[in-house]
Amino acid sequence: MSKEIITGDNDVLVVIDVQNDFCPGGALAVPHGDEVVPVVNRLAGRFRNVVLTQDWHPPEHLSFASTHPGRRPYETIIATYGAQVLWPDHCIQATPGAEFHKSLNVPHASLILRKGIHHSIDSYSAFYENDHMTPTGLVGYLRERGLTRIFLAGLAFDFCVRYSAEDAHRAGFTVFVIEEACRGIDVDGSVAASRHNLAALDIPCISAQVLA
Numbered sequence: 184m185s186k187e188i189i190t191g192d193n194d195v196l197v198v199i200d201v202q203n204d205f206c207p208g209g210a211l212a213v214p215h216g217d218e219v220v221p222v223v224n225r226l227a228g229r230f231r232n233v234v235l236t237q238d239w240h241p242p243e244h245l246s247f248a249s250t251h252p253g254r255r256p257y258e259t260i261i262a263t264y265g266a267q268v269l270w271p272d273h274c275i276q277a278t279p280g281a282e283f284h285k286s287l288n289v290p291h292a293s294l295i296l297r298k299g300i301h302h303s304i305d306s307y308s309a310f311y312e313n314d315h316m317t318p319t320g321l322v323g324y325l326r327e328r329g330l331t332r333i334f335l336a337g338l339a340f341d342f343c344v345r346y347s348a349e350d351a352h353r354a355g356f357t358v359f360v361i362e363e364a365c366r367g368i369d370v371d372g373s374v375a376a377s378r379h380n381l382a383a384l385d386i387p388c389i390s391a392q393v394l395a
């Protein structure tokens with residue numbers, strides 16, 4: 184997709200989880216995750232409307248392998264709502280790992296949405312928790328503000344960005360994923376699977392260069 188996209192008042196940049204634990208040196212580092220920071224900072228300047236999300240778990244969260252004796256990170260368990268990948272402990276509420284990367288600079292962001300706050304349910308998507316039913320409230324916030332096109336950036340491409348894109352699409356928003364503003368973690372081919380699913384839903388992965 185190379186046609187120029189002119190951004191305006193009804194557009195919002197949603198920046199997913201650019202937090203210390205998802206960057207190199209963090210508890211659940213996405214390879215090269217920190218490289219999105221300057222890209223996001225530049226991009227944010229093009230948008231009047233920006234929302235930041237923050238993965239924000241209580242200690243002993245269901246998604247932590249350490250919560251399940253004998254389980255290791257990256258194994259899958261069956262939770263009440265279906266399959267759940269187990270992760271290293273990460274983004275625990277009010278810890279340094281949960282803070283935004285220190286160089287993330289988006290002072291005009293209007294909302295910081297925290298997700299994954301309930302002990303027994305994970306939330307990859309910024310819109311619905313992993314049961315695909317429990318809303319975070321973001322759909323309502325964006326609708327009330329008349330924001331209809333969502334541009335997604337952040338970490339990780341193949342989990343929280345992907346599921347946010349899919350849920351936003353199902354909720355009726357027009358969605359774009361900004362390729363160079365995302366990095367993937369790639370568990371068992373999850374990057375390729377994400378590209379496949381996004382393409383199947385006609386959700387374009389665009390270059391930041393087409394934004395005007």
Ligand SMILES: [Zn+2]
Pocket residue numbers: 238239240246273274299
């Ligand atoms: Zn998490």
